[in-house]
Amino acid sequence: MSEQFTDRLWKRVEPIWNSYLEHPFVKGLGEGLLEQEKFKHWLKQDYVYLVEYSRLMALGSAKSNDLKTMTTFANLLHGTLNMEMDLHRQYASKFGITAEELEKTDAASTTTAYTSYMLNVSQRGGVENVVASVLACAWSYNFIGKEIATWSGAKDHEFYGHWVEMYSSDEFTELAEDCKKLMNELAAGKPERELVELEEIVVKTSLLEYMFWDMAENLEEWPVKVEEAAR
C-alpha cells in the first residue's frame, strides 16, 4: 500500500508526541500520582477548549463538499459533546463543580492561543484545514490513552482509571481513526505546497498540545491576575 498522508505526518509529530509521555502531567496521570488540583485545572480548561473544538466540528460540517464528510464531522461533534465532555462533567461532579460552572471557566492564555489558532486556520482555508487543525487533538489523546493503558495499574486506578479507559476506548479510537481517514481522503491528489501547509498545522497544534499539558501542570492562567468581570 502506498504511503498515506498520516504516515508522513507521523514522522514529523512522533518526537513531539513521545515527549508528552515524558511530561510530568501525563506521567503523573498514568502513574496515578498526579495532584488532583492540577487535574482539576486541566479539567476546567479542557472543558472550554472542547466547546471551541466542537465549534470547529460544526464549521467542518458547514465547509464540507459532500454529505459523507458532513456526516463524519457531525459524528465527531456528537462524540465530543456527549461522550468526551461527559467524562469531564462526571469528573467535575466529583469536585463538586456543576456543568454550568465548568462552562463559565475563564480560558487561560494557552487555551485561548490554541483555540484561536485552530479557529483562525480553519476559517482561512477549506475543509482540509479544519481536519488538519483537529487531527492532533483526537489522534494524540488516543495515542496517549492507549500508551498509558499499558502502564501497570493505570486503567484500574480509582480516580484516573476512567480517564485512561475513555481515551483508550474503542469508541474514542474510532473517532480518532475517522479523523485520520478524512485527512487522508482530503490530502489525496493535493499539490506538495498545500500538503506542506497542512503538515505545518498538525506540527503547530502538536506543539500547542505540549503547551496545554504545561499549562495544566503549572496551573497557569494569565501572567497578571486581574479581577474577573461579573457574569
Ligand SMILES: Cc1ncc(CN)c(N)n1
Ligand atoms: C487540549 C486537548 N487536546 C485534545 C483533546 C482530545 N479531544 C482534548 N480533550 N484536549
